[in-house]
Amino acid sequence: MTLPLDLLMFAALIGAILLGYPVSFSIAGVASIFALLGWLTGSFDLSLLGALGQRIFGLLTNDVLIAIPLFVFMGVVLEKSRIAEDLLETMGRLFGRVRGGLGVSVILVGALLAASTGIVGATVVAMGMIALPTMLRNGYNPKLASGVVCTSGTLGQIIPPSTLLIILSDVMSNAYQQAQFAQGKFTIETISVGQIFAAALMPGLLLVGIYILYMLMRAWLIPTDAPAMSESVVKPTAREIFLAVVPPVLLIVAVLGAILGGVATPGEAASVGAVGALLMAGVRMxxxxxxxxxxxxxxxxxxxxxxxxxxxxxxxxxxxxxxxxxxxxxxxxxxxxxxxxxxxxxxxxNSILKPTLSSTMVVTAMIFATILTASIFSLVFVGLGGEERITEILKSMPGGPTGALIFCMAIIFVLGFFLDFVEITVILLPLIAPALILMGHDPMWLAVLIAINLQTSFLTPPFGFSLFYLRGAAPKEITTGHIYLGVVPFIVLQIVGVSLIWLVPKVATWLPGIVY
Known part of the structure; x- marks a missing residue:
């Protein structure tokens, strides 16, 4: 018995990516090959590819995705101008004299940087170069120190504004519209970036609270793992705290407030963030x-x-x-x-502007190339009958809608061991999200669960991106084993966070209900 082309196509894509070939070329190449195979075997109509032009035009004129390069630029400016370093150093001195306080300061700084930069790589590398050596000098367990730096850096994926949430909002909005059309509705509702940001804010803060609670409990149960800093460390003055903390917080409030308050579109708010980051960098320079x-x-x-x-x-x-x-x-x-x-x-x-623009272009090109080629992949996959097959598989899952959601969350979690969040978001989610919404799952609650699951993909060995970022920035006494073992408790905490939001959906749906 031969496997259907749609399933073979998905398996071939994963194989091509694991071989290390550039992702966007892998996606487009696999789609092209299977479109030709489908045409030769009579299972694919090549005329469907005529929709590619419209899809590409829709992508390039998408108002939501315009915000991505601006948010990336904002984050890179804050990282290159060393504003993040000042914040980390000040917070470390503020909380360091408490047992586990240095770890708490890393988590809090990770949350602040997440809301102001949203770039996982920049946050992990910055904290790996500054906070990790300080934690080791103060006697922290190397595994715990590595784990807390890796995990805090990934908060940029769940705390808005986040590139993941922007892409996810576009995917979920399209899926929600497909589900409503399938139900025979012609007056359809959409999901905005602001709604997804509002839905993710409380769960993001919940994760921060879970991390801090774990850090304090571990410091209390095993004092040698997270000792207090020595008395010789000078506490920062009120002025130092104000100068380090208030500007990023004001930037966060301006950007998120403009989006959640409906004052500005995501693109306009991202422009505010980019300009604010430039002015902050000017003061730093x-x-x-x-x-x-x-x-x-x-x-x-x-x-x-x-x-x-x-x-x-x-x-x-x-x-x-x-x-x-x-x-x-x-x-x-x-x-x-x-x-x-x-x-x-x-x-x-001061040689900051040029590398900032280069980094922004590289990251933006990578994201848009993946989204563009994923559109080709999904078109061919649907043409081969893959969408109907996935719907049938989900409907046949034991446990009904709950069983189908558990199955999908497990697939996303496993794929996170091998694939990047962009690939999972733009390839897999358009295929499974409409079916899950048709089964009765709230789209915003579903988006938050998936976002935290995708955030976990940065931590899961062997290909977790945060692990590689930290490996490149960590001091030589930190081994790869320390990093891999260090993130295991935090992966468990991620699962705890998902479970809490699953059991108490109001955590994700309360704020959007109030604001919108």
Whole structure:
């Protein structure tokens, strides 16, 4: 008995990726080969590939995905300008004298960096180079230190704004619309990025709380694993704490507040984040703090006033008020523009701007290439009958909708050992999510469960990306064995977090219900 082409296609894709061939080329190549095989065997209609142009155009004009390069840019600026290092060093001195306090500070900094950068690699590498040696010098268990650094760095995937959540919101919104069409509804609802961000915020904070509780309990049960720092460590002053913590927090509040409050689209909010990160980098590069704050305040005031009092001076009935507001807007634009110009100049002369732009382009190109080629893959897979087969498999699962969801979560967890979150999100989820929603699962609750499961893929050996990031940044006394064994308790904590959200769905659905 021969295996159907759709199942062979999925197996061939996993094999190609495991061989180490570039992911986007693997996806497109496997799709092309199986489209040809399907045509030769009479099981695929090549005319379906005519929809590719429309799919590519839809991807390139997707308002949601425009936010990705801006959020990536914001995160890379904060990492390259060493703002993250200042935050980590200050928090370490603040909590270090408490048993387990240094580990708690790493978790809290990971949460703050997650909400301000959203880039796992940058966070793990920064904490691996700064916090890990400090923890080892203070007698921390190498496995515990490695595990807490790896896990805290992955919070950028579940705490908004996050690249994973942006891609996931687009996938889940499409799946939700497909499910409603299948139910015969023609007045359909959609899911916005803001709703997914709101749904993920409380679960993300829940995970932070679980990590902190574990760290304090382990320090209490096994004091030698997480001892307090020596008395010689100088506690930071209130001014140092303010300068290190308040700017990132204000940036987070501005970005998330704009999205959750419905004031700005994700792309607009990401622009606010990118500009804010640039101004913060300017201060870090010794630009005038007064000019940077004046520039930031001017741009913020401009955004508010322009929304409240839109001015059209080309109109024939424009009076004194309109011309006065136009002059004010021009002045605010000039001040903000000057601050940005000085900040860009400082980051350029300090060799930060060029590597920031290069990193942003590399990450963005990787994400979009994967999404684009995954669209080709899904088109061929559906044409080979794969969508109907997956629906039948899920419907035949024992336990009904719950059994089907457990099965899908297990598949995602296992695939996380080998595949990246982008690949799983854009290849597998469009195939299983519509069926799960049709079975009655709340799409936002489902998105959060999947997001935490995908976050775990960064921690699972042998191909967990956080493990590789830390391996490259860790001091020589940290072995690969330390890192692999260190993340095991935190993988268990991830499963605990998923279980809590599964048992208490309100954790994910309460905030979106209030805000929207």
């Amino acid at each position: 010794k630009a005038s703090p007064t000019l940077m704050m004046a520039g930031g305040a001017s741009l913020l005031l401009l955004a508010v006033l322009a929304g409240l009092f839109p001015v059209r001076i080309q109109r024939s009935d424009a009076g004194l008020f309109e011309w006065s507001m136009a002059f004010l807007f021009a002045t605010l634009t000039f001040i903000g523009g000057m601050a940005l110009f000085v900040s860009l100049k400082r980051t350029f002369t």
